Amino acid sequence: MISPIIRPIASHDNAELAQLIRSVLKEFKANKPGTAYFDEETAHLYEVFQRPNSAYWVVELEGKIIGGGGIYPTNGLPADTCELVKLYLYPEARGLGLGKAIIQKCLEAAKAFGYRQIYLESMPELNQAVSLYERLGFKKLSSPLGNSGHFGCDIWMAFSVDSW
Numbered sequence: 001m002i003s004p005i006i007r008p009i010a011s012h013d014n015a016e017l018a019q020l021i022r023s024v025l026k027e028f029k030a031n032k033p034g035t036a037y038f039d040e041e042t043a044h045l046y047e048v049f050q051r052p053n054s055a056y057w058v059v060e061l062e063g064k065i066i067g068g069g070g071i072y073p074t075n076g077l078p079a080d081t082c083e084l085v086k087l088y089l090y091p092e093a094r095g096l097g098l099g100k101a102i103i104q105k106c107l108e109a110a111k112a113f114g115y116r117q118i119y120l121e122s123m124p125e126l127n128q129a130v131s132l133y134e135r136l137g138f139k140k141l142s143s144p145l146g147n148s149g150h151f152g153c154d155i156w157m158a159f160s161v162d163s164w
Contacts, residue, residue, distance in 0.1 A: 002062055004093070006101060009056040009068070011046045016065040017058070017086075018043045024088040030125035034152025036086060045086065048072070053082070055109040059089070059098050066093040069102040071110055071118065076147035080116040081158075083146065087120075087129065099132050107164050116161050119145050121153035133157050137164070 009017070021042050022031065031037040041048045049056040049070055056070030069087030077083060084106055089099055110118055121144065122130050134140075138157040145156065 004059050004061040004066060004096075004098060006057050006059050006098075006105060009046050009049055009058050009070070013058055013065060013068075014044055014046050017045050017068055020065055020068065020090060021086060021088050024090065027091075028125045030123055030152075032152050034150055035123070036150070039149075042086070053113040053115075055106070055113075056086070057102055057105050059093060059102065061093070066090045067098050067102065069099075069106060071106045071113075071115075074119075074146040074148050077119060077145055078117070080114070081119050081145065082110050082113070082115045082117075083148065084118050084120040094128070099129070100136065103132075103136060107159075107161060110161050111164075118159045118161060120157050121148055121150050122155040122157070123153050124155065130155055130157075133159075 021036050025031040025035060025037040036042050045056060054072045058065055059067035067089035070085055071082040072085045074083040087102060138159045141156040141158055
Protein backbone atom coordinates (compact mmCIF):
# COMPACT_ATOMS: atom_id res chain seq x y z
CA MET A 1 0.00 0.00 0.00
CA ILE A 2 1.22 3.47 -0.88
CA SER A 3 1.47 5.91 2.03
CA PRO A 4 0.49 9.57 1.80
CA ILE A 5 3.28 12.13 1.73
CA ILE A 6 3.25 15.50 3.47
CA ARG A 7 5.13 18.17 1.56
CA PRO A 8 5.33 21.97 1.37
CA ILE A 9 2.80 23.72 -0.85
CA ALA A 10 3.76 24.29 -4.52
CA SER A 11 2.38 26.81 -7.01
CA HIS A 12 0.57 24.12 -9.00
CA ASP A 13 -1.47 23.13 -5.90
CA ASN A 14 -3.75 26.19 -5.86
CA ALA A 15 -6.75 24.87 -7.80
CA GLU A 16 -6.76 21.45 -6.12
CA LEU A 17 -6.50 22.99 -2.65
CA ALA A 18 -9.32 25.44 -3.33
CA GLN A 19 -11.47 22.51 -4.45
CA LEU A 20 -10.57 20.55 -1.29
CA ILE A 21 -11.42 23.42 1.07
CA ARG A 22 -14.70 24.31 -0.62
CA SER A 23 -15.73 20.65 -0.91
CA VAL A 24 -15.14 19.94 2.79
CA LEU A 25 -16.95 23.10 3.91
CA LYS A 26 -19.88 22.17 1.67
CA GLU A 27 -19.87 18.59 3.01
CA PHE A 28 -20.31 19.91 6.57
CA LYS A 29 -22.81 22.59 5.51
CA ALA A 30 -20.30 25.23 6.60
CA ASN A 31 -20.09 26.93 3.19
CA LYS A 32 -21.38 30.21 4.51
CA PRO A 33 -20.26 33.86 4.43
CA GLY A 34 -17.44 34.71 6.78
CA THR A 35 -15.59 31.42 6.15
CA ALA A 36 -12.73 30.22 3.95
CA TYR A 37 -15.37 29.13 1.41
CA PHE A 38 -15.74 32.73 0.28
CA ASP A 39 -12.14 33.92 0.89
CA GLU A 40 -10.45 35.27 -2.20
CA GLU A 41 -7.21 33.86 -0.73
CA THR A 42 -8.53 30.29 -0.94
CA ALA A 43 -7.83 30.23 -4.68
CA HIS A 44 -4.25 31.54 -4.24
CA LEU A 45 -2.81 29.72 -1.25
CA TYR A 46 0.67 29.29 -2.67
CA GLU A 47 1.03 33.05 -3.03
CA VAL A 48 -0.51 33.71 0.40
CA PHE A 49 1.97 31.39 2.09
CA GLN A 50 4.99 33.13 0.60
CA ARG A 51 4.63 35.62 3.46
CA PRO A 52 7.51 35.35 5.96
CA ASN A 53 6.85 33.23 9.06
CA SER A 54 4.05 31.29 7.39
CA ALA A 55 4.02 27.71 6.13
CA TYR A 56 1.56 25.34 4.47
CA TRP A 57 1.70 21.58 3.95
CA VAL A 58 -0.12 19.43 1.46
CA VAL A 59 -1.04 15.78 2.00
CA GLU A 60 -0.75 13.88 -1.27
CA LEU A 61 -1.66 10.30 -2.10
CA GLU A 62 -0.84 8.85 -5.52
CA GLY A 63 -0.58 12.32 -7.03
CA LYS A 64 -3.90 13.58 -5.59
CA ILE A 65 -4.14 16.17 -2.82
CA ILE A 66 -6.22 14.73 0.02
CA GLY A 67 -5.49 17.31 2.70
CA GLY A 68 -3.59 20.35 3.81
CA GLY A 69 -3.03 22.87 6.56
CA GLY A 70 -0.70 25.60 7.70
CA ILE A 71 0.18 28.50 9.97
CA TYR A 72 -0.06 32.18 9.18
CA PRO A 73 0.70 35.45 10.99
CA THR A 74 -2.87 36.76 10.71
CA ASN A 75 -3.26 40.53 10.96
CA GLY A 76 -4.03 41.80 14.44
CA LEU A 77 -2.63 38.79 16.31
CA PRO A 78 -0.01 39.36 19.00
CA ALA A 79 3.53 39.20 17.57
CA ASP A 80 4.18 35.87 19.29
CA THR A 81 1.02 34.23 17.89
CA CYS A 82 0.24 32.60 14.54
CA GLU A 83 -3.00 31.12 13.31
CA LEU A 84 -3.58 27.50 12.33
CA VAL A 85 -5.37 27.93 9.01
CA LYS A 86 -6.96 26.07 6.12
CA LEU A 87 -6.69 22.63 7.74
CA TYR A 88 -8.93 20.36 5.68
CA LEU A 89 -8.98 16.66 4.81
CA TYR A 90 -11.09 14.74 2.32
CA PRO A 91 -13.16 11.91 3.91
CA GLU A 92 -10.69 9.23 2.78
CA ALA A 93 -7.89 11.05 4.63
CA ARG A 94 -9.69 11.28 7.98
CA GLY A 95 -9.02 8.95 10.89
CA LEU A 96 -5.52 8.11 9.67
CA GLY A 97 -3.62 10.55 11.89
CA LEU A 98 -2.99 12.96 9.02
CA GLY A 99 -4.68 15.93 10.72
CA LYS A 100 -2.48 15.38 13.76
CA ALA A 101 0.59 15.02 11.51
CA ILE A 102 -0.15 18.35 9.82
CA ILE A 103 -0.66 20.04 13.19
CA GLN A 104 2.67 18.61 14.40
CA LYS A 105 4.37 20.11 11.31
CA CYS A 106 2.66 23.42 12.12
CA LEU A 107 3.85 23.29 15.74
CA GLU A 108 7.41 22.58 14.63
CA ALA A 109 7.32 25.51 12.20
CA ALA A 110 5.73 27.80 14.79
CA LYS A 111 8.53 26.98 17.23
CA ALA A 112 11.17 27.56 14.54
CA PHE A 113 9.62 30.94 13.67
CA GLY A 114 9.63 31.95 17.34
CA TYR A 115 5.88 31.86 17.95
CA ARG A 116 4.74 31.08 21.50
CA GLN A 117 1.06 30.46 20.75
CA ILE A 118 -1.08 29.04 17.95
CA TYR A 119 -4.61 30.38 17.57
CA LEU A 120 -7.42 28.94 15.47
CA GLU A 121 -11.01 29.66 14.52
CA SER A 122 -13.64 27.05 13.78
CA MET A 123 -17.39 26.43 14.00
CA PRO A 124 -19.75 23.82 15.42
CA GLU A 125 -20.29 22.28 11.97
CA LEU A 126 -16.64 21.18 12.04
CA ASN A 127 -17.03 19.33 15.35
CA GLN A 128 -14.70 16.50 14.28
CA ALA A 129 -11.86 19.00 13.87
CA VAL A 130 -12.72 20.77 17.12
CA SER A 131 -12.55 17.41 18.94
CA LEU A 132 -9.08 16.80 17.47
CA TYR A 133 -7.90 20.25 18.57
CA GLU A 134 -9.17 19.61 22.10
CA ARG A 135 -7.44 16.19 22.24
CA LEU A 136 -4.18 17.87 21.21
CA GLY A 137 -4.44 20.46 23.98
CA PHE A 138 -6.06 23.49 22.34
CA LYS A 139 -8.18 25.45 24.83
CA LYS A 140 -11.36 27.35 23.99
CA LEU A 141 -11.31 31.15 24.23
CA SER A 142 -14.27 33.41 24.99
CA SER A 143 -13.59 35.81 22.10
CA PRO A 144 -11.63 35.98 18.84
CA LEU A 145 -8.08 37.24 18.42
CA GLY A 146 -6.79 39.14 15.40
CA ASN A 147 -8.57 40.21 12.23
CA SER A 148 -9.10 37.08 10.14
CA GLY A 149 -12.36 38.35 8.65
CA HIS A 150 -13.98 35.00 9.45
CA PHE A 151 -17.07 36.31 11.18
CA GLY A 152 -18.78 32.98 10.39
CA CYS A 153 -16.56 31.25 12.97
CA ASP A 154 -17.66 31.27 16.58
CA ILE A 155 -15.24 28.81 18.16
CA TRP A 156 -11.84 30.24 19.05
CA MET A 157 -9.02 28.19 20.50
CA ALA A 158 -5.34 28.60 21.40
CA PHE A 159 -2.41 26.36 22.19
CA SER A 160 0.86 27.23 23.91
CA VAL A 161 3.74 26.13 21.67
CA ASP A 162 5.92 25.80 24.77
CA SER A 163 3.67 23.03 26.10
CA TRP A 164 4.36 20.81 23.11
